[in-house]
Each structure stands twice: as structure tokens, then as C-alpha cells.
Amino acid sequence: MTAPVNVTFRIRRYDPASQQPPAWEDVTIPYTHGMTVLDGLRVIKETRSATLAWRSSCRMGVCGSCGMFINGHPRLACNTQITELGTSLVTVAPLPNFDIIRDLVPDLRPMFDAHAALMPHLIRDDVQEMYEPTGEYFQTPHELEQFLQFSYCIKCGCCMAACPTMATDPAYSGPMPLAQSHRYNVDSRDGGFGTRKQVLATEKGPWKCHYAGECSQACPKGVDPARAIQLMKRQLVFDYLRLYKQPCPSKVVPKPTEMKRRADVPEAPAPTL
Amino acid sequence: MRDQRLWTWHVLAGLVILVFLGLHMTIMHLDIIFGFFNPGDAKPIDWVSVVGRARMGFFTVSYVVLLGAALFHGLYGLRNILFELGPARGVKSALNVVLTVGGVGLFVFGAWAAWTAGVLARSL
Numbered sequence: 052m053t054a055p056v057n058v059t060f061r062i063r064r065y066d067p068a069s070q071q072p073p074a075w076e077d078v079t080i081p082y083t084h085g086m087t088v089l090d091g092l093r094v095i096k097e098t099r100s101a102t103l104a105w106r107s108s109c110r111m112g113v114c115g116s117c118g119m120f121i122n123g124h125p126r127l128a129c130n131t132q133i134t135e136l137g138t139s140l141v142t143v144a145p146l147p148n149f150d151i152i153r154d155l156v157p158d159l160r161p162m163f164d165a166h167a168a169l170m171p172h173l174i175r176d177d178v179q180e181m182y183e184p185t186g187e188y189f190q191t192p193h194e195l196e197q198f199l200q201f202s203y204c205i206k207c208g209c210c211m212a213a214c215p216t217m218a219t220d221p222a223y224s225g226p227m228p229l230a231q232s233h234r235y236n237v238d239s240r241d242g243g244f245g246t247r248k249q250v251l252a253t254e255k256g257p258w259k260c261h262y263a264g265e266c267s268q269a270c271p272k273g274v275d276p277a278r279a280i281q282l283m284k285r286q287l288v289f290d291y292l293r294l295y296k297q298p299c300p301s302k303v304v305p306k307p308t309e310m311k312r313r314a315d316v317p318e319a320p321a322p323t324l
Numbered sequence: 325m326r327d328q329r330l331w332t333w334h335v336l337a338g339l340v341i342l343v344f345l346g347l348h349m350t351i352m353h354l355d356i357i358f359g360f361f362n363p364g365d366a367k368p369i370d371w372v373s374v375v376g377r378a379r380m381g382f383f384t385v386s387y388v389v390l391l392g393a394a395l396f397h398g399l400y401g402l403r404n405i406l407f408e409l410g411p412a413r414g415v416k417s418a419l420n421v422v423l424t425v426g427g428v429g430l431f432v433f434g435a436w437a438a439w440t441a442g443v444l445a446r447s448l
Binding site: 216219220221248251252253254256258259284287288290291292 | 325326327328329330331332335404407408409410
């Protein structure tokens with residue numbers, strides 16, 4: 052698409068203090084080369100509507116703060132060029148499947164509550180080693196491959212907004228928490244499948260997933276939560292049939308002592324904390 | 325844990341349906357190629373073929389197994405659809421009872437019908 056001269060932002064506005072229902076507001080601004088949706092929102096806030104609220108931070112698709120419903124799709128505002136939308140009308144609304152705090156700010160607390168409930172961290176018996184490590188947990192490149200793509204998740208909530216099951220079933224944990232749970236379940240350093248299963252084997256688990264695949268389509272980081280959920284279903288079915296054996300968490304290997312720093316690599320600065 | 329158990333049985337019931345529905349398709353629709361369980365030149369739905377199969381214990385068992393698998397698979401799927409409408413907890417419990425009782429009732433009736441058909445066929 053050729054770059055437009057002007058861009059019209061149709062923004063979903065909502066102020067809970069006003070006790071008015073959400074409403075659309077059209078704002079037209081001049082297009083500048085390389086403008087992203089987030090850039091446009093900043094221009095609008097600086098020149099047209101100082102009360103406009105949204106959430107953003109890094110501006111480079113890393114922090115996952117600026118997930119919005121842009122022209123009918125959940126996307127990161129900072130990662131979405133105006134020209135790639137193919138139209139000069141940019142419709143921006145808060146992510147669906149979440150309550151709205153204000154304007155474009157969704158309430159992500161249910162997502163993070165579900166995330167925390169599924170214990171997305173290494174669970175091992177050697178707690179002492181985890182907090183005061185004497186070595187490193189051994190992991191082969193093949194073992195790393197089992198979970199690597201799922202660890203690229205930035206928790207932006209785009210998958211949750213795209214999920215049709217999330218739209219109807221409040222008990223469902225959602226693609227992000229389930230994919231992150233799977234990410235640790237298949238981590239060779241982790242031994243917490245049995246603990247997480249206490250949550251996964253209930254109605255909060257992966258059973259309600261229809262495999263629509265919208266979560267994977269929406270993910271701005273190329274993560275495939277739908278795949279994680281199907282793999283998790285298989286793992287849980289095998290576990291019920293007693294055909295799944297939790298691999299022994301990887302062993303601790305001592306830190307290498309024979310390694311020498313290359314002469315052209317400077318020494319690391321002293322810790323500041 | 326109940327959801328894990330139900331889902332596993334849902335998958336297993338699907339596999340059972342796949343096998344027995346495959347057998348049904350082979351017998352009823354590929355009879356020209358295979359001619360399984362259809363005596364002589366009779367067609368699969370001819371009286372002699374139907375009675376011949378009903379006399380075989382294997383078919384009585386397969387009818388009952390397929391009935392059970394199809395009922396469980398279908399009713400569990402229906403339960404999931406109904407639960408996604410967001411009913412209250414009490415309604416969910418009532419649906420569980422209705423679907424379980426209805427499923428067991430249909431299974432008993434269907435199993436009785438399959439068994440009786442076998443007995444009648446052997447007495448002819």
C-alpha cells in the first residue's frame with residue numbers, strides 16, 4: 052500500500068468515572084514515514100486528546116504491554132505499521148475477553164492469576180541448589196528445543212484475546228498460561244509435572260481448547276500456544292494411562308574450572324547489587 | 325482429575341468408534357470388494373445377511389461396545405458444548421445427572437435390543 056497522507060484513528064474510548072458506555076472517537080492525524088499504531092496514539096495524546104489512556108513501554112515488541120485490538124485483530128501497537136494495515140482507517144480497541152480499566156487498557160489480572168496458578172517456574176526437589184547453586188543444570192541442545200519456542204512468550208495477552216473459548220468460558224485458563232505451563236513441563240531441568248497436574252487435570256486445564264488455532268495466528272512473537280495445548284493434552288492422556296514417565300530432572304554439573312577468559316574479552320564489571 | 329479421566333475416555337471412545345465404524349463401512353459399503361460377513365451373493369442389508377451377523381456373538385459384543393463408545397463420546401461432547409454456555413454450578417450438576425442417567429438408560433435399552441436380536445436370530 053502507498054503511504055497515506057492522513058490517517059484516521061477510530062478509537063474505543065471508555066472512562067469508568069463518567070459512567071457512560073464505551074464509545075468510538077475518530078481522530079485524523081497526518082501520516083509520517085514509518086509510523087506505527089503506537090506512534091499515532093502518541094501523536095493523538097500529545098496534540099488532540101490528552102486523556103487517552105493505553106499501556107506501553109519498550110516500543111520494540113519486547114515488553115508485551117501494548118496489546119490492542121487493531122482493525123479486528125489482536126496485535127502489538129508498537130509492532131504494527133500503519134502501511135501494513137492496508138487502509139487509512141485504523142480501528143483501535145482494547146483487547147477482547149478482558150474487562151476494560153480505561154480506554155485501551157485491559158485488565159490483565161485474570162490472565163496473570165491463571166498464569167501464576169499454573170506455577171510457571173522450575174520445580175525441583177533440590178531447593179538448596181536452586182537458591183545457592185554449586186553448579187549448572189545440565190541440558191542438551193535437543194532438550195532445549197523442546198521448550199525454546201514457548202519461552203519467547205511476552206505475556207501480551209493477544210492469544211487470550213483471540214481465543215474463542217476464552218470468550219465464553221471463564222473457567223478456562225487460556226492459551227498463554229497453558230502454553231507457559233507446558234513450557235516448564237517439558238523442560239528437562241523441571242520435575243514439577245505432578246504438581247502442576249493438580250491444576251491442569253481440572254476444568255482449568257487444556258480440555259476446552261477447540262484447536263481453532265487463533266492464538267497461534269495472533270501471537271506477535273511466533274509462539275504456537277495451540278501446539279503446546281495439544282501436546283499437553285497428549286501428555287495428560289498418557290499420564291492417566293500410566294504411559295507417561297516424568298523424566299528425571301537434569302543433574303547438577305560442576306561449574307567448569309579449566310576455562311580461561313579470552314584475552315580480547317574484557318572482564319565483567321563488579322556486581323552492583 | 326475428573327476432567328483428565330473423562331477426556332482420556334473420550335479419546336479412547338473415539339478410537340473404538342473409528343475401529344467399529346470402519347468395520348461397519350467395510351461390511352456395508354465395500355462388500356463388493358471384501359464381502360465380509362455376507363453369505364453367498366446376498367447384499368449386506370438382505371435378511372439372510374442381517375440374521376447371519378446377528379447369530380454371531382462377535383457382532384452382539386461389537387454392537388454393545390460401539391453403542392457404549394458412541395454414547396459416551398457424543399454425550400461428553402454435548403456436555404462440553406452445554407458447559408461452554410456458562411451455566412451456573414447447580415445447572416452443571418443437573419446436566420451431569422441428566423446426561424449420565426440418560427446415557428446409561430439408552431445404553432441399557434440398546435444393549436438389551438442387541439442381545440435380544442441375537443437370541444431371536446439364533447432361534448430362527
